[in-house]
Amino acid sequence: xxxxxxxxxxxxxxxxxxxxxxxxxxxxxxxxxxxxxxxxxxxxxxxxxxxxxxxxxxxxxxxxxxxxxxxxxxxxxxxxxxxxxxxxxxxxxxxxxxxxxxxxxxxxxxxxxxxxxxxxxxxxxxxxxxxxxxxxxxxxxxxxxxxxxxxxxxxxxxxxxxxxxxxxxxxxxxxxxxxxxxxxxxxxxxxxxxxxxxxxxxxxxxxxxxxxxxxxxxxxxxxxxxxxxxxxxxxxxxxxxxxxxxxxxxxxxxxxxxxxxxxxxxxxxxxxxxxxxxxxxxxxxxxxxxxxxxxxxxxxxxxxxxxxxxxxxxxxxxxxxxxxxxxxxxxxxxxxxxxxxxxxxxxxxxxxxxxxxxxxxxxxxxxxxxxxxxxxxxxxxxxxxxxxxxxxxxxxxxxxxxxxxxxxxxxxxxxxxxxxxxxxxxxxxxxxxxxxxxxxxxxxxxxxxxxxxxxxxxxxxxxxxxxxxxxxxxxxxxxxxxxxxxxxxxxxxxxxxxxxxxxxxxxxxxxxxxxxxxxxxxxxxxxxxxxxxxxxxxxxxxxxxxxxxxxxxxxxxxxxxxxxxxxxxxxxxxxxxxxxxxxxxxxxxxxxxxxxxxxxxxxxxxxxxxxxxxxxxxxxxxxxxxxxxxxxxxxxxxxxxxxxxxxxxxxxxxxxxxxxxxxxxxxxxxxxxxxxxxxxxxxxxxxxxxxxxxxxxxxxxxxxxxxxxxxxxxxxxxxxxxxxxxxxxxxxxxxxxxxxxxxxxxxxxxxxxxxxxxxxxxxxx
RNA sequence: GGGCGAGUGGCGGAACGGUAUACGCGAUAGUCUCAAAAACUAUUGGCUGCAAGGCCUUGAGAGUUCGAAUCUCUCCUUGCCCACCA
Numbered sequence: 136x137x138x139x140x141x142x143x144x145x146x147x148x149x150x151x152x153x154x155x156x157x158x159x160x161x162x163x164x165x166x167x168x169x170x171x172x173x174x175x176x177x178x179x180x181x182x183x184x185x186x187x188x189x190x191x192x193x194x195x196x197x198x199x200x201x202x203x204x205x206x207x208x209x210x211x212x213x214x215x216x217x218x219x220x221x222x223x224x225x226x227x228x229x230x231x232x233x234x235x236x237x238x239x240x241x242x243x244x245x246x247x248x249x250x251x252x253x254x255x256x257x258x259x260x261x262x263x264x265x266x267x268x269x270x271x272x273x274x275x276x277x278x279x280x281x282x283x284x285x286x287x288x289x290x291x292x293x294x295x296x297x298x299x300x301x302x303x304x305x306x307x308x309x310x311x312x313x314x315x316x317x318x319x320x321x322x323x324x325x326x327x328x329x330x331x332x333x334x335x336x337x338x339x340x341x342x343x344x345x346x347x348x349x350x351x352x353x354x355x356x357x358x359x360x361x362x363x364x365x366x367x368x369x370x371x372x373x374x375x376x377x378x379x380x381x382x383x384x385x386x387x388x389x390x391x392x393x394x395x396x397x398x399x400x401x402x403x404x405x406x407x408x409x410x411x412x413x414x415x416x417x418x419x420x421x422x423x424x425x426x427x428x429x430x431x432x433x434x435x436x437x438x439x440x441x442x443x444x445x446x447x448x449x450x451x452x453x454x455x456x457x458x459x460x461x462x463x464x465x466x467x468x469x470x471x472x473x474x475x476x477x478x479x480x481x482x483x484x485x486x487x488x489x490x491x492x493x494x495x496x497x498x499x500x501x502x503x504x505x506x507x508x509x510x511x512x513x514x515x516x517x518x519x520x521x522x523x524x525x526x527x528x529x530x531x532x533x534x535x536x537x538x539x540x541x542x543x544x545x546x547x548x549x550x551x552x553x554x555x556x557x558x559x560x561x562x563x564x565x566x567x568x569x570x571x572x573x574x575x576x577x578x579x580x581x582x583x584x585x586x587x588x589x590x591x592x593x594x595x596x597x598x599x600x601x602x603x604x605x606x607x608x609x610x611x612x613x614x615x616x617x618x619x620x621x622x623x624x625x626x627x628x629x630x631x632x633x634x635x636x637x638x639x640x641x642x643x644x645x646x647x648x649x650x651x652x653x654x655x656x657x658x659x660x661x662x663x664x665x666x667x668x669x670x671x672x673x674x675x676x677x678x679x680x681x682x683x684x685x686x687x688x689x690x691x692x693x694x695x696x697x698x699x700x701x702x703x704x705x706x707x708x709x710x711x712x713x714x715x716x717x718x719x720x721x722x723x724x725x726x727x728x729x730x731x732x733x734x735x736x737x738x739x740x741x742x743x744x745x746x747x748x749x750x751x752x753x754x755x756x757x758x759x760x761x762x763x764x765x766x767x768x769x770x771x772x773x774x775x776x777x778x779x780x781x782x783x784x785x786x787x788x789x790x791x792x793x794x795x796x797x798x799x800x801x802x803x804x805x806x807x808x809x810x811x812x813x814x815x816x817x818x819x820x821x822x823x824x825x826x827x828x829x830x831x832x833x834x835x836x837x838x839x840x841x842x843x844x845x846x847x848x849x850x851x852x853x854x855x856x857x858x859x860x861x862x863x864x865x866x867x868x869x870x871x872x873x874x875x876x877x878x879x880x881x882x883x884x885x886x887x888x889x890x891x892x893x894x895x896x897x898x899x900x
Numbered sequence: 901g902g903g904c905g906a907g908u909g910g911c912g913g914a915a916c917g918g919u920a921u922a923c924g925c926g927a928u929a930g931u932c933u934c935a936a937a938a939a940c941u942a943u944u945g946g947c948u949g950c951a952a953g954g955c956c957u958u959g960a961g962a963g964u965u966c967g968a969a970u971c972u973c974u975c976c977u978u979g980c981c982c983a984c985c986a
Contacts, residue, residue, distance in 0.1 A: 349904050349981090356903055359985065384986060397986090432901095432984065459984045469986045477901090478984055508985055626980075663980095700924075701912060707979070714912065714925040720939095721924085770914070773923035780923090843919055848967040850919060889966050895918050899966050 139726035141690020144810040149247055151809075157821050158252040160208050162615070169205035170616050171197040172595055172655075174624035174632070175212045175259070179219065180238035182245035184672070184682045184710065188664050191695040192704050192768045193623040194251040198802035199763040201252070202827035208616055209252055210598040212259035213239050216267075217587045221520045225553055231520040232548065235262060245683075250691050250805045252823070257598045261590040262520070266597060268543030269607035270589055271525035273639075275536045276646060278526075282328045285534065288513040289401070289463065292320035297557065298517050299324075319421045321401065324515035325524060325583065329638050333358050333507045335652075336637055345657040353629045359508025361385055366470065366501040368396055368443035371451055375407045380443055380454065383465030383506055386475070390447045392493025393470040394483060396454045397436070401462035404439075404454075413437055413456060420458040434459055434482045447497045457482065465506055512635070514586040519552035519559035521584025529571035529578035538572050544580065558582040592635040595619060595654065596643075606648075613649055622655040625663075633658065659766055662707035664698075669709045680710050692804035693719045699768035699803055721776055722807055724783060725800065729811060731788040744789055746838055751781045752792055753834035759799045760827060768803075775800055790815075795828045844871050845897040846880040861893040871896060 152158060173193050176186060194209075201207040220231035227234075239260065246253065259266055277283040291300040295315035299322055310317055329336075337358055338351040363385035370378055380396055398404055400420040405413065416437040436457030443454055459478060460469050473483035473490045483490050515524070523544045525537040537544055547566045552559040561567060561582035571578035593607065599616045600609035624633070633655075640654040665671055666678030673679065685694050697718040702708045744752075755778035762771035778796065782788050793815070801808040801822050812822035836858055844852040852874045860866050867890065871877050880900065887899040 347904095352904070353981070357982075361985080363986085382986080386986080434984085457984095459986095461985065464985045471986085476986070478986080481984090506985080508982095629981075703913080706906095706913090708912075711912065711925090717924050769912095770923080773914075776923055841919080845918085845967070848918090848965090853919075887966065889918095891918060891967095895967080897918085897966050 139723045139807065141692060141722075141806065142687075145248070145250065145691055145806045148806045148809045149250060152252075152821070152823075153247075155821070157823060158209075158254050159256060160206070160210075160254045163206045166204060166206035168616055168620075169197075169200045169207045170595075170619045170621075171200065171207055171209040172598075172619045172622050173211065174622075174628065175214045175261075175591065175594055176242070177217065177219070178213045178215050178235055178238040178242055180234075180241055182242055182249075182682070184664050184680050187249065187682045187694060188698055189623065189625070189661060190246075190251060190253075191249060192661070192699050192766070193621075193659075194249070194253070195695070195699060195768060195802040196621070196763055196766060198252055198805065198823065199760070199827060202798070202802065202823070202825060203760075204826070207252075208257075208598075209254060210257035210259075211246070211253045211255065212257075212594060212598065213242075213261065214587060214591050214594070215239065215260050215262040216521045216584075216590055218518065218520070221518060221552060224520075230548070231552065232262070235520075248683075248686060248691055250695070252805075257601050259594050259597045259601050261587070261594060264543045264545050265602070266594075267522040267546075267590065269597070270522040270585060271537070271542050271544060272539060272607060273593065273642075274522075274585065274589070275525055275539065277327060277642065278536055280642075280645075282331065282642070283514075284326055284328065285323055286326035286511060286513075287321040287323055288326060288511075289319055290322045290324070290513075291317050292322060293317055299515075316422060319423065324513050325526075325581075325585075327512040327514055327638075329512045329635075330507055330509055332638050332641055333360065333509050335641055336509075336634065344653055344655075346655075347658060347660055349626070350629050350633065350658060350660070354634055357509060357630045357634070359506075361506050361508075363387070363465075363504060363506060364499070364501040365466065365504050366390060366446065366499050368446065368452075368470070370404075370454070371442045371444060375404070377404050377407065380404065380468050381466045382468045382470045383504065384470055386472070387499050387501060388495045388497050389472045389475050389493040390445070390470065390497040390499040392472045392474045392491050392497075393445050393447075393452060394473050394479075394491045395452050395471050395488055396443055396468060397457050397460045397471050397479075397482070398439075398454065398468040399460040399462040400456060400458050402456070402460075402467045404468075405456060408439055408441070410440055413439060416456060423458065434478075434485050436482065436486065438486075447499050450491075453488070455482075455486070455488075463510060464508070512586075512588075514589055515583045516586055517558040517582075518584050519546075519550055521587060522546075522590065523560065524581040524583050524585060526581040527569055527571060527578045528581060529574065529576060531576055532571055532573045532578075535571055535573050535578070541572075546584075558584075560584070588631055588635050591632055592639040593643075595622075595636075608648075610648060617649065618651055618653060619655040621657045621659055623659050623661065626660045659704070661704050662702070665707065665709040667710050672710075680712075685712065685715060689715065689719045690722075690806070692807045693722060696722065696772060696803050700772040701769070703769055704766050718772075721779065722804060724779060725796065726807065726811060728779070728782060728788060728793060728796075729815065731783075731785070732790050732793050732815065744791070748785075748789070748792065749834045750837050751778055752795055753830040754778075755799060756795065756828045756830035757835050760830070763802060772803065775803075797822060798825055798828050801825075840893050842867055842870075842893070843895045844874065844877055845895060846877065847899060848897060851880055852876045858893070864888075864890045864892075864896075867896055 173190055197207050197209045215235045220235045223234050224231040274283055293300055293310040293315055295313045300310060300317060337355055337360060363383055364387040365381050365383055367379045367381050370380060400417045405417055434457060436455050439454040439456055441454050442451040444451055471479035472493060473480035474493050523546055525542060525544045527535045527537060529535055547563050550559050550563050555562060567579050567582060569578055569580055596608040599612040603609045636654055641652060643649045644652055668678050670676060670678060682694055697715045700718055755774055758774035759771045782792060797808045797812050805823060809822050813819060838858055839855050840858045840861055841853050841855055843850055844854060854870050856867060856870060881898050883900060885898045885900055889897040
């Protein structure tokens with residue numbers, strides 16, 4: 136027998152699996168489908184430790200499910216549009232497309248070294264025209280339903296470059312490129328009316344779906360449904376076109392304590408106020424970036440010079456302007472009740488405003504209304520590397536969607552995508568100028584691209600029929616494969632991606648394309664492997680751990696197993712390689728255990744195994760299987776170690792024991808188990824086509840059990856009884872009579888006796 | 901400020917309200933060796949005792965319970981997400 140040498144066996148089996156297509160998903164009426172999904176990666180060009188952590192435990196789960204008789208669908212793809220490609224291109228002069236597709240090639244090769252059972256036959260690459268064509272199709276459908284509209288959204292705006300900036304492109308309040316001060320500006324852009332689905336996106340108390348509480352509550356809070364009232368305050372100035380201020384409040388009963396009104400700097404009323412100090416304040420407020428607003432919480436504001444009449448008390452109260460009132464929430468105007476609200480009091484104290492009392496009994500007139508924290512989703516990006524918005528702007532007909540049969544609107548390759556103050560696509564005249572589909576007059580294409588969260592909101596539908604040409608997906612395939620049975624991913628997607636995905640699913644249902652309401656039965660969120668210094672890994676910090684180094688040293692199986700073992704899947708903890716050698720040692724010991732197999736030709740058949748041997752084996756099968764089901768990968772591995780410790784303490788190992796061990800280990804360490812499996816079964820098929828061993832409940836209990844004897848809850852002795860007797864309390868009590876230790880404690884009489892069958896006998900004295 | 905979570909040996913971490921510290925790392929001693937590495941064996945929460953044993957221990961404090969790391973309350977520390985949401 137050779138020594139365990141991972142480097143030699145791993146590529147061999149990866150090739151074998153590929154050649155024999157053992158991971159190809161095939162329709163199988165006899166088996167239940169199991170859609171196992173991990174969030175598709177961004178093709179950054181390097182498979183890092185985070186990818187290993189995101190993909191290998193789910194791979195073990197998928198392999199277990201497959202061995203347990205499910206027809207497992209485990210596809211993968213690439214979320215390949217987006218800013219990094221464009222930034223890399225600008226920096227290094229490579230075209231975003233070339234950069235992206237080269238990275239995808241590299242990463243797919245790296246994925247192979249991981250030894251996953253991913254079926255790449257259903258791969259989806261979101262920057263392929265065959266994919267984003269359907270992005271455009273969905274966008275147009277949303278437009279037709281009134282869900283996609285031109286709206287105004289507050290954005291970071293560079294006044295020099297004349298462009299919207301992403302948060303990451305603002306450095307200390309200045310534009311990353313030209314250094315100009317970034318301001319907040321309402322910019323017209325494409326928005327999706329996710330708010331129309333707000334109610335349906337709220338998780339009901341008793342959902343049958345298995346999603347973490349953290350996600351359900353997080354999303355519900357984010358949607359932030361609040362019931363309140365809109366109350367009108369008459370402005371004491373007859374020259375304004377706006378005569379009334381409408382405010383939203385959840386506490387109408389405090390209206391008698393309204394001491395002043397506050398409106399947001401962006402409130403339309405401000406356009407009618409010409410005073411210089413007011414305009415100066417508004418300008419200053421617009422310069423504050425998000426970061427500054429977060430950091431500086433001191434109240435600022437300016438008196439508008441006008442008053443409004445409190446509908447309850449009839450008193451005139453001043454109208455102030457302050458950026459602590461948000462334009463986007465409610466009506467962008469509040470009634471300030473400093474007596475009851477801390478922020479209002481802070482403001483009143485800062486500007487010496489009088490504070491009126493409220494007895495919380497006011498009953499103002501007003502419209503009952505519901506407000507949501509959730510905003511509509513702005514999807515326009517003034518960027519090159521994304522899905523072109525499939526719209527045409529015509530002077531006569533305004534906005535006209537591209538006819539569906541003309542899709543996709545392909546992204547032109549030769550475009551100057553360096554920032555120029557207008558969207559890169561706008562500089563490609565040949566692409567930009569088209570005829571209006573309605574009136575045939577000269578018109579222009581929309582030069583913006585879609586947010587990449589649009590791409591990832593529905594990619595898992597496309598996996599089901601990646602080459603389908605009659606629609607975004609084949610409805611029959613969807614019936615077969617959706618919804619997803621388990622969706623693995625990161626917690627950073629709680630308020631973005633997974634919410635959008637739910638929104639899209641509900642939209643598809645409204646279109647009649649699908650007959651379910653939620654896209655994933657179960658959501659499993661992993662933690663994060665931090666750098667060895669306990670901080671998030673990043674190149675700038677120089678704390679990035681490269682998994683390839685460990686793969687080279689120990690092999691992929693060891694790295695997979697270690698990632699499963701080192702911490703719970705949900706945990707966030709620093710990377711440490713201190714224990715990886717222990718996992719490697721474990722695999723070597725499994726390998727070496729071949730030597731101990733009793734010759735299968737001998738008469739020592741598994742029927743001759745002792746009850747302890749049966750107990751150990753069946754307990755391991757149960758524990759490993761259960762843990763793979765419930766995603767407790769670390770304790771599954773420890774159960775394997777415990778059993779191996781038992782097996783290696785014996786003189787010989789039964790073939791049944793050893794083969795069972797290999798099958799339990801196969802989901803974690805697919806290569807070594809395959810190698811050894813073939814070496815002891817030369818004519819066998821792949822171990823990954825074997826069934827996961829079944830345990831028998833009767834073997835998971837020992838013949839005798841230890842009962843703990845307590846006195847007043849303190850352990851004083853243990854006794855061993857036959858497990859058939861565990862239900863017999865008086866028998867157990869009698870047994871303890873022999874114990875000198877116990878006698879000593881209970882000689883003065885027993886007040887009460889508590890017996891937990893098979894566990895504990897507690898005397899209360 | 902709001903929401904969700906976490907605090908257990910030297911370290912990563914196990915423990916349906918029922919033997920706390922499984923498993924792994926590290927450490928100590930031993931076997932093997934000229935030596936080292938590797939491998940194997942034993943020990944490894946603290947205090948106390950020659951020993952049998954006893955006492956203490958899951959961030960701090962209270963409570964519920966025959967019994968609490970686990971449930972409840974208060975506080976402390978810490979992580980993540982959101983954040984002037986009226």
